[in-house]
Amino acid sequence: MCGVVGYIGSKEAAPILIDGLQRLEYRGYDSAGIAVLCGGKIESSKEVGRLVNLEKMLAIHPIKGTRGIGHTRWATHGAPSQINSHPHLSSDGSISVVHNGIIENYAELREELSTKGHKFISETDTEVVPHLIEQSLKEGAKSPVEAILRTLKRLRGAYALGILFRDEPDAIYCARKGSPLIIGLGEHENFIASDVPAIINRIKKAIYLNDGEVAVLRADSVEICTIEGVAVVPEIKEISFQAEAAECAGFETFMLKEIHEQPRILRAMLEKHVSADGKIDIGSSLSPDYFRKLNRIMIVSCGTAYHAGMYGKLLLENLTGIAVETDLASEFRYRDPKIDPGTLIIPVSQSGETADTLASIRMAKEWGCRICAICNVEGSSVVRESDAVFFTNCGPEIGVASTKAYTAQLMAFALFALYVAGVRGNLTPEQIKSYLTDLQEVPDAVHYVIQKKEEIRAIGEKHHDGPSSLYLGRKFNYPTALEGALKNKEISYQHAEGYAAGEMKHGPIALINEALPVICICTKTADEVYEKMLSNIKEVEARSGRIIAVATEGDTEIAKLAGDIIYVPAVRDEFTPIVNVVGLQLLAYYAARARGTDIDKPRNLAKSVTVE
Ligand code: M6R
Secondary structure, three states, X not given: OOEEEEXXXXXXXXXXXXXXXXXXXXXXXXXXXXXXXXXXXXXXXXXXXXXXXXXXXXXXXXXXXXXXXXXXXXXXXXXXXXXXXXOEEXXXXXXXXXEEEEEOOHXXXXXXXXXXXXXXXXXXXXXXXXXXHHHHHHOOOOOHHHHHHHHHHHOOEEEEEEEEEOOOOOOEEEEEEEOOOEEEEOOOOEEEEOOHHHOOOOOOEEEEOOOOEEEEEEOOEEEEEEOOOOEEOOOEEEOXXXXXXXXXXXXXXXXXXXXXXXXXXXXXXXXHHXXXXXXXXXOOOOOHHXXXXXXXXXXXXXXXXXXXXXXXXXXXXXXXXXXXEEEEHHHHOOOOOOOOOOOEEEEEEOOOOOHHHHHHHHHHHHOXXXXXXXXXXXXXXXXXXXXXXXXXXXXXXXXXXXXXXXXXXXXXXXXXXXXHHHHHOXXXXXXXXXXXXXXXXXXXXXXXXXXXXXXXXXXXXXHOOOOEEEEEEOHHHHHHHHHXXXXXXXXXXXXXXXXXXXXXXXXXXXXXXXXXXXXXXXXXXXXXXXXXXXHHHHHHHHOOOEEEEEEEOOOHHHHOOOOEEEEEOOOOHHHHHHHHHHHHHHHHHHHHHHHOOOOOOOXXXXXXXXXX
C-alpha cells in the first residue's frame, strides 16, 4: 500500500526521493508527492496518478534541497486528489508528514484540534499528525522528538511516518507502529523507506525499525528511542540481496522475470534445506520433540498465500497425521476457533506485513500458541513476531501478482511436511528419500513449462477476450485452480472463478457454454483423481465449453477432449501443484498482455495489504 521514503545527506533530495518512489511503485498507489527543505522553507509537490506526473511537475518547478520525504498514496480516507496526497503540513507550514497506515481515531483528534484553531484542508486521517505535533510544541514540548512522542501516544491505529521540520534542518524523523519502515545507512547520508528495494541501489546496511520506535536521522548518525523515550541500540543488518534483484533484468515486466526465476529459487531451497545424505533441515528453533507431540496445526494467510496454505493443509494431513486447518487470516481473526496453546500456528506471507495475517499471529500468541511462519522478507513484522521462520528466500517480489513467492511457499510446505513426517515416524527414512528424489525433479519440470511459454502464449491470446473463465481442479490441485483464477483476474481483469471440480455439478455447470474457457487441471495421478477430472472434462465437453487442459506430457486421452493443452512433465502427485501453477501463471500473463493491462501494477491492487 502507501510507500514512504526519506533522505538526508549532501545530494539533491528530490531525484533520490523520486527514484525511491519508483522502486516502491509496485506497492500500489494513486497519487504521489514529496516535500523538501528548501531555503528555510518546506516546499512540496504533489500530483494525482502515476509518478511520471509528479516528475513532469518537478521538471517545470524543481525543488532544491538535501533533505526531504516522499510518498506514494493508496487512497483510504478521501479520493485520490492533489489535496489528499501526502505530504501533509501543519497549520503554520513548519512540519511536513508522510504516512503509511490508518489513524483510527483521526475524527476525534481532528475535532479536538479544530477547537484549538487548526484548519484542515484534506479528507485524510494523516493530516491530524502534523497538526498534533505542532500543537504539542505549542503546549511545551521541548524538542521535535518530545513533540513526536507526545503525538504518537495520542494515535490509535497503524503508522509508518516520515517527518520533516522546517526549523530542524539537520534532521529528518520517522516512527513506526504496525506498518513497515526501514532506515538505510549510507556514507554521510541516511534514508528511510517502506522496504529495502526502494533504496537497495544506495545502501548495504539497514536498521529494521521496531514497532513503537522513533528515529532521528542526521547525515552522519541515527538515534532511536522507544515511544517512552528510552534510547535503543539498533541492530544493523547487512542487506542480503543485490540491487539487480530488484531490477527487470531485460524482461518486459517484473512478473515475467519472477516467473523465470522459479526453477533457480526452487533448486536453491532444496540445496539449502536438504543435505547430501537426505536429511531435511528446516532451520526451526522448534525442537523435534515439539513436533512429535504436536496434534493440531492452524495455517493462516491471505490471497495467494492462502492458496499455499490450502496446499500445506492437504500435504501435512497426508504425510503427518496431524489435524490441520487453514483459514483466511481476515476471517480467522474474527472467529472463535477454540484454539488451545498446543496448536501450532503457521502464518504464510510473502511480504510479512499483511495486516490480517499479523493480527492473527497476535491473537494466537495471546492464546499461548507457538508461531512458525513461512515468510519471504527478512526483518518483516511476521518474521519478528514469530517464534520460528521458514524463509522462502526468493529475493524481492516486485510484480503485484505473486508467482515465485507462491511456488516457494509450496516448496517450503513440502519440505516442512516431510521433515515433520520424518521426526514423528509417519514416514521411514527410505520413504522420505524417495519423496526427496521426486522433489528434486520439480525445478527442472518448472523450467520445462517455462520453455513452453510460446505455446502457452498462443493459448492465452486465443482465449483472452471473453468476460469470464472457470478453473477446475481436485485434491492437491484444487488450490492450483483457485490460484490460477486469482492470477487471471488480478492481471487481466477477466472475471475468473476457481472451483473444486467435484462441485461443478452443484452450480457452476450452469455457466458453461461455447464462450466459456474452462481451464481443467488434469495431470495424471496414481489415485482416482485423474479419472474423476476426465469425467468433469467430458461434462464440460458435452455442454460445448472451451476446454483448456493442463495435462501430463504424453497423455493422448486428453487430446481427444481438450481444445488446447498445456503439457507439463510428470512429477509425483503431491508435487504437481508446484509445476502446474507455472503453466497457469503464464496463461494469465499472456491473456493480460493481450488485453493490454498494466501487468506489474494492476489497477486498485497493492503489493502488500498493510491495512484491514
Ligand atoms: O504478502 P502476503 O503474502 O501476506 O500477501 C497476501 C496477499 O495480499 C497476496 O498474496 C495477494 O493476493 C497477491 N496480489 C496475489 O498475487
